[in-house]
């Protein structure tokens with residue numbers, strides 16, 4: 222069987238690695254360089270607790286399934302690629318900004334998998350937090366990975382497993398061929414395959430033909446990296462509060478992220494920078510003295526109901542692996558597993574049914 226994957230982000234590359242390793246002939250097309258889209262722009266959190274509060278059951282189950290796969294996924298990926306992806310299971314502290322939020326977090330703690338800490342216990346884990354906090358949710362399962370190393374590692378592993386990667390080759394159109402095969406047209410070639418996976422992130426709805434107008438839209442996020450006065454000044458756990466999060470990564474502190482409906486614009490704004498800084502400093506006052514080292518923006522793949530879209534479209538052989546919104550790094554191992562099983566017509570986890578491309582008013 223031959224498959225073409227459109228998009229070499231974390232989703233497309235994880236699928237490519239898995240399927241090539243299991244003997245499928247895989248070609249990955251990317252309109253630019255691999256893993257330079259949202260995968261590069263992201264914060265790399267595996268935020269299974271912080272991001273699933275209030276999520277649909279199907280999404281929470283999918284997140285937990287993927288979280289469980291992450292340690293082995295990271296270990297294998299590092300062994301095969303030879304690239305350190307810094308998978309860290311240091312947990313997260315989620316600090317409420319109001320008594321209503323504190324009550325919600327206490328309820329979440331009672332649901333299991335997390336613990337509500339007193340002020341003293343919280344400050345013992347992160348002494349840099351503002352001293353007037355009342356407590357925080359301790360989420361020991363929340364983890365992180367160096368997403369900027371993850372892309373090269375997946376690229377390397379997929380190629381070593383036998384996948385072919387064609388960078389700087391945008392898919393322009395997907396069509397059905399005369400013998401029922403799928404045809405992907407790029408600016409300079411015609412590719413044929415038994416199955417095609419659309420994994421082009423926020424741009425998945427921009428490919429013509431059978432892939433036209435898929436219900437995926439870009440949701441912009443701006444982030445900052447701050448430079449600490451010394452590497453040991455960084456917090457150990459991930460910190461959440463005041464609508465932002467702080468991620469210690471490679472001698473810097475990531476501050477993220479805005480959530481903006483701005484089409485495909487990735488321009489940087491002073492307003493976003495101020496917004497991120499003010500909130501970060503309210504959570505951790507000493508950040509006032511930390512200079513900004515980097516400011517960037519990326520586009521998350523969003524959907525109308527907030528759930529991912531994973532499954533076969535109305536066109537046999539054309540699969541969609543997208544709409545992961547804020548959780549595409551977290552979801553990668555489970556997404557790759559599900560897509561491979563769907564293509565091979567094997568049984569998938571129950572929650573995948575909720576992510577069907579056919580669930581929209583105008584089914585894909």
Ligand SMILES: Cc1cc2nc3c(=O)[nH]c(=O)nc-3n(C[C@H](O)[C@H](O)[C@H](O)COP(=O)(O)OP(=O)(O)OC[C@H]3O[C@@H](n4cnc5c(N)ncnc54)[C@H](O)[C@@H]3O)c2cc1C
Nearest residue numbers: 228230232252258259260264266392422442548549550551
């Ligand atoms: C600021 C920010 C912070 C985030 N933080 C986190 C986080 O902490 N944890 C988490 O789990 N998720 C996070 N996310 C979300 C996560 O980054 C995305 O859900 C995930 O990267 C989506 O992966 P993807 O492979 O589908 O898309 P992308 O990584 O965007 O990759 C899509 C690829 O498709 C290519 N492409 C586009 N059009 C075409 C075409 N026509 N032909 C060929 N190739 C094409 C692009 O060049 C790109 O390489 C964050 C996102 C942002 C923006």
